[in-house]
Amino acid sequence: DADVTQTPRNRITKTGKRIMLECSQTKGHDRMYWYRQDPGLGLRLIYYSFDVKDINKGEISDGYSVSRQAQAKFSLSLESAIPNQTALYFCATSDLGTAKPSGRQFFGPGTRLTVL
Amino acid sequence: KQEVTQIPAALSVPEGENLVLNCSFTDSAIYNLQWFRQDPGKGLTSLLLIQSSQREQTSGRLNASLDKSSGRSTLYIAASQPGDSATYLCAVHGSGNTGKLIFGQGTTLQVKP
Numbered sequence: 001d002a003d004v005t006q007t008p009r010n011r012i013t014k015t016g017k018r019i020m021l022e023c024s025q026t027k028g029h030d031r032m033y034w035y036r037q038d039p040g041l042g043l044r045l046i047y048y049s050f051d052v053k054d055i056n057k058g059e060i061s062d063g064y065s066v067s068r069q070a071q072a073k074f075s076l077s078l079e080s081a082i083p084n085q086t087a088l089y090f091c092a093t094s095d096l097g098t099a100k101p102s103g104r105q106f107f108g109p110g111t112r113l114t115v116l
Numbered sequence: 117k118q119e120v121t122q123i124p125a126a127l128s129v130p131e132g133e134n135l136v137l138n139c140s141f142t143d144s145a146i147y148n149l150q151w152f153r154q155d156p157g158k159g160l161t162s163l164l165l166i167q168s169s170q171r172e173q174t175s176g177r178l179n180a181s182l183d184k185s186s187g188r189s190t191l192y193i194a195a196s197q198p199g200d201s202a203t204y205l206c207a208v209h210g211s212g213n214t215g216k217l218i219f220g221q222g223t224t225l226q227v228k229p
Contacts, residue, residue, distance in 0.1 A: 031215050033215065033216075033217075035217075035219075040221065041221055042120070042205060042207075042218075042219030042220050042221045042222060043160075043205070043207075043217070043219040044219070045216055045217070048214070048215065048216060058216065090159060090160065092160075094215035096213050096214075096215045097213075101213070102165060103147060103148045103150075103165060103167065103209060103213070103215070104150065104162055104165050105150065105162065105207075105215065105217060106162070107152075107159045107160040107161075107162075108159055109158065109159040110157075110158070110159050112157070
């Protein structure tokens with residue numbers, strides 16, 4: 001089984017709808033991240049979390065919110081989706097903060113979101 | 117603000133060639149630098165991670181180097197194969213240990229048989 005999973009893998013929605021993207025991990029890492037990727041651009045950080053009670057805004061947090069339900073689960077919500085939020089969304093974990101950190105990040109397979 | 121640039125944006129080579137992908141960054145105060153591979157429509161696979169105190173890392177036919185003072189990293193792929201065709205992303209982790217990565221735009225590599 002994959003260490004970092006994301007659901008759904010694909011989603012098409014309409015402008016104004018509320019959307020939640022979910023991420024689960026079995027790596028036992030405290031630190032989790034949400035990125036978005038747009039064509040021709042690299043990934044940009046939306047939100048990150050060091051643990052259940054520690055959530056931080058990233059580079060492009062406007063229009064998004066997150067919830068860290070447990071160490072293993074980190075959800076990204078679009079309260080009122082708009083077309084320019086059409087993108088590929090990735091969840092990741094990091095082993096920083098563990099007993100033997102390498103600083104490596106581990107990515108999920110991504111969710112392709114289209115907002116019409 | 118850290119900025120990461122990858123050159124070239126796209127590269128096409130015949131099978132068997134050795135090639136170099138370039139990554140530059142503007143702030144030399146980094147924690148580490150990672151190279152990822154991304155296949156079309158897929159997630160990211162970590163290839164190599166270089167800590168700020170290291171100069172290079174090797175894995176099979178891949179070798180990544182880091183020169184912090186000049187703000188540069190290179191990914192060297194030896195004896196390229198069609199299966200190497202993918203987008204390669206460079207990501208810099210700034211100082212501190214937040215885990216926040218700043219990505220370059222990527223280099224899309226095509227290796228022709």
